[in-house]
Amino acid sequence: MVQLSNGIRNMNRDLVRAITQEEIETFREDGVVCLRGMFDPEWCDRLRDAADTIPGNYSGRAFLWPFYEPFRELVFDSPAGEIAATLMGSETLGIMIDICFIKDPHSTSLTPWHHDQPYYQMQGKQVCGMWIGLDKCDASNGAVEWIKGSHKWDRMFEPDPFDGTGHFESVHDGRERILDIDADRDNYDIVMFETEPGDCIVDYATILHAAGDNTTDTPRRAITYALFGDDARFLEIPPSRGVEDTRELGLKTGDRFPPDHELAPRIWPKRPRETWPSPKEWAYTEGAEGDFVAVQPDAVDRLGSS
Ligand SMILES: O=C(O)CCC(=O)C(=O)O
Numbered sequence: 001m002v003q004l005s006n007g008i009r010n011m012n013r014d015l016v017r018a019i020t021q022e023e024i025e026t027f028r029e030d031g032v033v034c035l036r037g038m039f040d041p042e043w044c045d046r047l048r049d050a051a052d053t054i055p056g057n058y059s060g061r062a063f064l065w066p067f068y069e070p071f072r073e074l075v076f077d078s079p080a081g082e083i084a085a086t087l088m089g090s091e092t093l094g095i096m097i098d099i100c101f102i103k104d105p106h107s108t109s110l111t112p113w114h115h116d117q118p119y120y121q122m123q124g125k126q127v128c129g130m131w132i133g134l135d136k137c138d139a140s141n142g143a144v145e146w147i148k149g150s151h152k153w154d155r156m157f158e159p160d161p162f163d164g165t166g167h168f169e170s171v172h173d174g175r176e177r178i179l180d181i182d183a184d185r186d187n188y189d190i191v192m193f194e195t196e197p198g199d200c201i202v203d204y205a206t207i208l209h210a211a212g213d214n215t216t217d218t219p220r221r222a223i224t225y226a227l228f229g230d231d232a233r234f235l236e237i238p239p240s241r242g243v244e245d246t247r248e249l250g251l252k253t254g255d256r257f258p259p260d261h262e263l264a265p266r267i268w269p270k271r272p273r274e275t276w277p278s279p280k281e282w283a284y285t286e287g288a289e290g291d292f293v294a295v296q297p298d299a300v301d302r303l304g305s306s
Helices: 021-030 041-051 069-076 080-088 181-187 299-304
Strands: 032-035 093-103 111-114 127-133 144-147 190-192 200-204 209-211 220-228 266-268 283-286 292-295
Touching: 021 032, 021 080, 041 069, 041 220, 069 080, 069 093, 069 220, 080 093, 080 127, 080 200, 080 220, 080 266, 144 200
Parallel strands: none
Antiparallel strands: 032 200, 093 220, 093 266, 111 209, 127 200, 127 220, 144 190, 144 209, 283 292
């Protein structure tokens, strides 16, 4: 790893190149776009090393930026914020959560078809995800597939559990059961990107996507962000679907996110390091399905009573 003499690591903190108009149009039309080589190898080396130290299972390593310096720098001092803000046409960008998805070698951690919106405590046209690959990724180790245009369907699907056990029992109001996409694949415009470390995929929160098993001998590691732009507002969501349950954001439906929110802070435009929030009194705990999740101290009680 390259270290500058002042101890500052030499990762690309800014865009390596401008985002093109064509990429913006692809993102808005298809709902997803793959941008190559946006995070240089040093980011990936550092993040892989950090990822390997975090306890948890496939989807259980979440809300990492308050605790792990490499994840913190990636959030507040990498091109991630500018990339997403540019694609969504937003002046500002905030982060709701970061998750490190690790598909272990020869693991059958199938990711069912879902969209991310039902997990998110936010609504708006400028709400997206960003998937940053830390390993080479293709169909053999669980590259994500996307249904182009599904962000415009104006439908909301109840997610299924991420462990292949079928459906959650209940379907919340305003949602429907996810369609059996794999039984009808020819009817959908499905795209998969084969990626190198440092490539990133940006997707609207309403686009449907899924990923297969890792059939290889090496782990497949990726970081996902939930991001929001100017028009996003807080939204109460039904409990019991995601790690978001463990966080009390202190907002009510329709509220804007304050730029200095301790748990969902603004990351673009960039802010000086001394203003990066440090959420306090949090702990990692074993969650309901063996996940390790970062929780506020009273969250276990809250979850228990929900
Ligand atoms: O990378 C994965 O395994 C899953 C990604 C995903 O579902 C997401 O980013 O929402």
